[in-house]
Amino acid sequence: AQSVTQPDIHITxxxxxxxxxxxxxxxxxxxxxxWYVQSPGQxxxxxxxxxxxxxxxxxxxxxxxxxxxxQSSFNLRKPSVHWSDAAEYFCAVGDYNTDKxxxxxxxxxxxxx
Amino acid sequence: xAGVIQSPRHEVTEMGQEVTLRCKPISGHNSLFWYRQTMxxxxxxxxxxxxxxxxxxxxxxxxxxxxxxxxxxxxTLKIQPSEPRDSAVYFCxxxxxxxxxxxxQGTRLTVV
Numbered sequence: 001a002q003s004v005t006q007p008d009i010h011i012t013x014x015x016x017x018x019x020x021x022x023x024x025x026x027x028x029x030x031x032x033x034x035w036y037v038q039s040p041g042q043x044x045x046x047x048x049x050x051x052x053x054x055x056x057x058x059x060x061x062x063x064x065x066x067x068x069x070x071q072s073s074f075n076l077r078k079p080s081v082h083w084s085d086a087a088e089y090f091c092a093v094g095d096y097n098t099d100k101x102x103x104x105x106x107x108x109x110x111x112x113x
Numbered sequence: 114x115a116g117v118i119q120s121p122r123h124e125v126t127e128m129g130q131e132v133t134l135r136c137k138p139i140s141g142h143n144s145l146f147w148y149r150q151t152m153x154x155x156x157x158x159x160x161x162x163x164x165x166x167x168x169x170x171x172x173x174x175x176x177x178x179x180x181x182x183x184x185x186x187x188x189t190l191k192i193q194p195s196e197p198r199d200s201a202v203y204f205c206x207x208x209x210x211x212x213x214x215x216x217x218q219g220t221r222l223t224v225v
Contacts (some may be wrong), residue, residue, distance in 0.1 A: 001208035002169075032211055034213060034214075036216075042218065043117075043204060043217055043218045043219055044204070044216040045154075045216075046213045046214075046215075049213055050183070051211065090156060092214075094211055096211060098163070098168060098169070098211060099144045099161075099163055099168075099208065099211060100158070100161060100169055101144075101146060101158070101161070101208070101214050102158060103148070103155070103156040103158070104155070105154075105155035106155050106156065107155070110169075
């Protein structure tokens, strides 16, 4: 069964600083992976996805993520954070055979001016 | 397409009452997911359907919870009887195959 771990519950950064949010997955084969963002009171919005091919994927709002099979990781990065990036971020792993989609517990990002 | 539509957006009910949450997935999507979000447990997968058939309901907390998908354009999640610990935001999401899942705005349930 697949699972996702987001080790950081809460991260605080200053505006303009770089950001990396960690995600580790457990899955028996090559997974497909997502990062979603949730603003307060809203549903989840897709930032980016990885299915195959290039292990560095670009997403919306200047985010990118790198799939590292050897580390079972799919960390999200942004070189310079904006105050509007404050939100909760979820990593998710999908199962190719069943389409089951499992989410991590999320990382809450706080941005200081 | 209007996206995934959930109703109601907010529901306040008394303990012991039956609650029904509704979801209309995006047309053409063949997978539908029900998630529950709480501060303590994060985003939990309750049940998901593929081609209207329940595939995995291992996340359903107990027998008080049930879900149906009578056709490709409608699903319900029912809680009977409801309890205060069921208070949460319930999300419905749909996808087509292994593509990204699109989420509804959620239903905020409060059981008093």
